[in-house]
Amino acid sequence: MRDLRRDGIPHGNLPLELDAFVGRAPELAELARALDTGRLVTVTGTGGVGKSRLAARVAARRSPRHGVWRVELAPVRDEEFVDYAVVEALGLVDHTTRLPRETLLAHLAERELLLVLDGVEHVVEACASLTAELLGRAPGLRVLAVGRRPLDVPGERVVPLAPLRPEEAVELLAVRAGQRLAGAGYGDDALGEDREEVRELCLRLDGIPLAIELAAGRLGALSPRQMLQRLDDRFRILTGGDRTALPRHRTLRTAIGWSHELCTPAERLLWARLSVFTGSFDLEAAEYVCSGDGLPADEVLDVLSALLAQSVLTREETAAGVRYRMLDTVRAYGGDWLEATGDASRVRRRHRDWYVGLATWCELEWFSPRQREVAARVDAELPNLRGALEHSLTEPDEAHLGQYLAGALWFHWVGCGRLSEGRRWLEQAVRLDAEGTAGEQSRLKALWVLGYVAVLQGDTAHALAALQECRREAERSANPTAVAYAEHRTGCLALVTDDMPRAETLLRSALHRYREIGELNSNVLMGQVELAMARAFQGDLPDAVRLCEDVRRVCEDHGERWARGYALYVLAYAAWYDGEPVRARELLADCLRGAHRFRDQLGSVLAVELLALVTVAEGDAAEAAVLQGGAARMWPSVGLPLFGSAHYNAPHELCEAAAREQLGDERYEECVRHGAGLGRREVVTRALRRPGPPVPLPAPRGAGTGAGARTAKPAASPTRKGGETAG
Template identity: 40%
Template sequence: MTGTTSRRLKGNLPAETTSFVGRRGEVAKAERLLSTARLVTLTGVAGVGKTRLALRVAAQLHERFPDGVWLIELAALTDDKLLPHAIADVLGIQDRSTRPLLDTLSDHLTDKRLLLVLDNCEHLADACAMLVDRFLRAASELRVLATNRHTLRVAGEHLLAVAPLPMPDLTQAKSLPTRYAAVRLFGERAAAALPGFRVDACNRDTVARICRRLDGVPLAIELAAVRVRALSVDQILRRLDDYLEFLAEGSRIAVPRLRTLRATIDWSFTLCSVEEQDMWVRASGFIGGFDLDAAEAVCSGAGIPAEAVLDLVACLVDKSILTRDSSGTRVRYRMLEPIRQYGQERLASSGRRMTVQARHRDHYGRLAEQAARAWLGPDEVERYAQLQREHANLRAALRFCLTEPGEERAGLEITTTLWLYWFLSGSHTEGRYWLDRALESNPEPSPARAKALWLNGEIAVIQADIAAGLPMVEECRHVAQRLGDEVALAHATRITGVATFFQNDIPGGVGLLEDALTRLHRLSGAGLWVALFQLAVMTAVLGEPERTIDLGEECLTLSHPRAHLSRLWALWTLAIGRWLAGDREGANRLVRDALCVNQPFTDRWGLAHSIEMLSWIAAAEGHYERAARLLGAADLLWRSTGVLPSTLRHLAPSHHQCEQQTRQSLGNKTFTVAFRAGSRLTTDEAIAYALEPQRS
């Protein structure tokens, strides 16, 4: 590689949007624990600051973990069966094989020095414990920092109890309240809400009393502090006293900390206008955040005009009910989990739960439809990225449809509408999970069931689970014939052809694909492009590069110049055709174009294919050290998908030839050094290296 550059820290930790107050002792202790212990769990009541402390500790330790610090947010996950998928999403692992995803994840982590931050484990505690135990046994350099109300009960776990922030003892007259973290937190958050506010000699005793009244619980203090916009600190204290004493009336014991937080959230709710309360309750239905378009679609109506949503969202941000994230191209909003859960309870008791959840389902169903229509067009990448951002909300919509009586048909429609997303995102196993549930809930023959059958069958076949896939394709054929569904019949023929190809009958597979292609040419749509691509791969294996090139050209013609996802595969298809035809220069140019197209969204499956081919070209032109490095970089990407090139018929011959030729030319020792150097590259570094000019 050229030059020396500092390595960019890997991971997905969010930037801090507010100051971090206090907790020096806890941060230092957690850092010390993680230097020796492999699992540290931060425990404490809701709102005490476990998540914020975990993120600060993780950020402080980032440089110790060359393979990254990765935050797994679990509050949005309600099904423990999807826990491995949530982790795979964050780590960029794509489950394209039938191998259990836990095995793929364990293998990926085996030689990694990284820190996993598992946040909000309580509702998935058993599944988290099993998964953490499995990972720690598989990866000796792995560290896990978890947040949970209680211990995970995993061998080797070290606990760090997160207490409320220190508060001044009001019985000591000479105490300086501003020395205490609770008071400083109130002061900083109040100043953010009301510029110019400061804790001074006139108000510090009152602020200290507020903090003690709230038991030093950070979230409760923050919710109270933002009220300085409308109330003096004396008014805040008086209203809190009245409210908490009302709650504790009839009890001889003080309100426990958890009830204090609940009471503070409840108090914040009562101080909101009726419209703000409605907005809070309706927005609690979002999982993992939402944007303004989603808020207008889901939360408007019945007293909230669509044009009022923006102002109401802004009001809830001002009151710290919503947090604002502007790190992406679109601003997103989210609720801290205790606040969201409170909203969910209010929603359940309001009688409007079904209405809000149905609007949520309809909105995300429309997003899925828009993404499906955008395939091959100029908005293809933008719509795909939108689905990635909304994955948690899509899961919530599907869960609602497939658990709520009477909503099953909508679940079937949404699951099948996402068919290209399941493939492109590498979420094969999750796609099958939802399709299995949707098919079970919708046994009657229908076009939607026929589509679900061929889609589920295709995912199974692509994962080499042909025994499970073909029966579904056959059932699809029967349903389609009964309904006269020509589209489903064409897809059933196409997928049978793919299965036939995988079963070593290449001419038979080609014949079936040609039949399907004839049908799909009459019908057009995304299925035509898919059939062209699959037939191109088969003709490459048959040794018909000219036909592969022709099919690749047709794929490229169907793709808009800005349809980068479909375009990268069309370019790659052309590249392998040129490679097989002996045109290394043409193959090199095309595969580099594919790599450049892929770069913005780093599809690992596509990257692996492109870097793999560049290694072949390097070896063929005598650049053996470069070839070995590229093989190493590609190997890391392949392993993250659960598939190796040696198992792929269209890649295996060239892969074996490249590896053998490179190893023989360099010798085992030099080859291994270069290969390992390539495997240590980050994705961005691998792309940059692959795109470097190949010196003659």
């Protein structure tokens, strides 16, 4: 991806161009002029005409203050998820009960950026609604939409894109052929006797770039003359059924259909079966989902490689490893063929089974040294996991699988910044009735996970209702695991609502139940950290330290990083409390780096707040105030009114008092305003800077290392963990 940076801070996510851009000079200029004078521009045209490539080319030449951000909408099947897709592309995660649109409006209100919405045609109503509202309330925003139809929003400027001109089409074929066949010489200076056939081939393909790309992939096996001969046959077969369709649509379908017919039977079969994937996929998934009935698993790699060579698939490097992707138009064509084979239901079930299995593996491996790998894997697989959830939750006999899948992904909803989406799936899951023991167990898990998510969002009423139902049904069915989790999360609820004695009682009981059933994972360790917070809030900081040191040891033994970060936070507070700012900073830096990698917003903001307190203790009051301003910008996304609680507010108040005393009110407020204008990545970067030599400062009122200082309270409960980061 294109990583536009200013001062080391990413300002965009445009993909890098991997192939040479050919032609389109007048269209590039027209689109650039439209963006100069209009805030909403839509590039329209038939599928495969090159709309996305043109838009990306022009967008890459723009330099708004806060960057250029592309949202790929092709994997979005439900219009309800358009807002979520934009939130995710911008790197935003909101753990409040706010709708994602409210999150977008808050984020974009003061920013200057270009938003590229790519592939709007199948979700045009949602895109139109979102775009109109964003443009109306974010004056620094410009939107470049790409689709087969306009959004029909007031003020929209439409730039229709026609096929390539003949000379450009020939050039594109020559360039792509040269890339695939070094020395093939399909340029004008080396066409030789094939010059006229190449021109005719480009004309017959109507200059549509996708069709030409597919043709270039065949030049190694067929001459232009041979392709023309085969193209004639396929035109008649594939355009005779619907003469009312637009000529360009018939031509594109012909181009894809022609490429399809040139494939071997095994290649056509794999093409059809791969159409069940949404977004990208890896080789192992393709081997499992697509094998059988004419395609052995050990042959999938060779057949997939053949499709890759023919540009039916593209290959991409990701944090989760090598993955493959099918263009949306090509996938839709394969989907039609899959339905025609009568094998669609079986393949979709295999797709669901694979992703249920993947979620099971990821949940287990979350408590291991592969925790970060798991986070990256689920990020990459999220479109397919959504597809599996949708399939399971809409099939009457598969509700228990949907409930199981929604619950098994708890670590992703909670630990990786997707509380809002997780809650949507969980609420849908618990409304269903699933028969049998498996169904009962799956629904109980979905209930306690739903309660956990609602706790973290600050939705006390819904959290309590879900957890009470889970506890009641678990006791009725004698399910000790579900009882333990329901009790644990009810203890979390007591903790965040300042009922410390009840929180301690429930958390101790839940931990005892976990030991009895042999349960040990990140949830259990978080329960111990939460108990430590309850002890600290009641004045026993040494016991809190003991509990968190134990969590730290277990985490290090198992390679666990997420729960460890919250233990480090408590230990860092204790270090500061005991007058050890250097140790406190080391612990907090470790905590903040981990939370940031996991997209954990609450973990990040808690660490920044405490780092501000450490920074003022080191003698840099101005930087401490800047960090407080940055934290203030992050807090609204967490979802809970932490600053209304005496337990959570102490570090902020102590830091503010010391900084105001040293800077004066006017200078302090100026530094806070500067920090509030920073992005989350910028705040995290500043917080992690190495400080100068510590400067001893008088302890603010209510803090210290003596007995009187024991009244100071730790900043926040790890149970209030969010999943949002600096994007």
